[in-house]
Amino acid sequence: MSTPVIGVLALQGDVREHLAALAESGASAHPVRRAGELAEIDGLVIPGGESTTMSKLAITFGLLEPLRERIRGGLPTYGTCAGMIMLADKLLDGRDDQETLGGIDMIVRRNAYGRQNESFEAAVDFTGIQGGEVEGVFIRAPWVESVGGDVEVLATHEDHIVAVRQGHVLATSFHPELTGDHRVHRLFVDTVRNGG
Ligand code: GLN
Numbered sequence: 001m002s003t004p005v006i007g008v009l010a011l012q013g014d015v016r017e018h019l020a021a022l023a024e025s026g027a028s029a030h031p032v033r034r035a036g037e038l039a040e041i042d043g044l045v046i047p048g049g050e051s052t053t054m055s056k057l058a059i060t061f062g063l064l065e066p067l068r069e070r071i072r073g074g075l076p077t078y079g080t081c082a083g084m085i086m087l088a089d090k091l092l093d094g095r096d097d098q099e100t101l102g103g104i105d106m107i108v109r110r111n112a113y114g115r116q117n118e119s120f121e122a123a124v125d126f127t128g129i130q131g132g133e134v135e136g137v138f139i140r141a142p143w144v145e146s147v148g149g150d151v152e153v154l155a156t157h158e159d160h161i162v163a164v165r166q167g168h169v170l171a172t173s174f175h176p177e178l179t180g181d182h183r184v185h186r187l188f189v190d191t192v193r194n195g196g
Helices: 015-023 035-040 051-060 064-072 082-086 183-193
Strands: 005-009 028-032 043-046 077-080 088-092 104-109 119-124 134-139 143-147 152-157 160-166 169-172
Touching: 005 015, 005 035, 005 183, 015 028, 015 183, 028 035, 035 064, 043 064, 043 082, 043 183, 051 064, 051 082, 077 082, 082 088, 082 169, 104 160, 104 169, 119 152, 134 152, 143 152, 169 183
Parallel strands: 005 028, 005 043, 043 077, 077 169, 088 104
Antiparallel strands: 104 143, 119 134, 143 160, 152 160, 160 169
């Protein structure tokens, strides 16, 4: 699989930026909106945006269970910000009717950074990425409150966990797709190329 096919969940959010970052990282990148399209991809990105809307649209489009099944079945998946929220097995400060897909044994706190620090940038030391720190763009970002034993913590910012991996599923609180530095996307594309 020299050029893996990677879908970007295109219900809502910064889909275009992920498609561009993936294409520049050696993948064939396509928006995904229908359950049938899940059979055609080797990997999936869940973008940043608004997780409550994404949850609602996933239900409306009949995607919730097919996505859960595909991720459970080993589809390499990467979520940024709202995408991280979608990949949490358990959510704090979500809306009452909000659903997640799950995939990572973690508790994620939505909008964790609160009002006076809703958006900021910070250099992040990211395990497995060479060439210095990654520029983290945090926009009304979640953080990871706690993780289970099988979850690898890849990055922290001021004592909070902001990047994690569990097997074939990767998540960051921040948005590498907005920076022009594609090292995190390349790491994910390599994961997909190696089958998770
Ligand atoms: N606060 C948003 C949510 O709850 C996430 C923000 C983002 O993806 N930049 O989904």
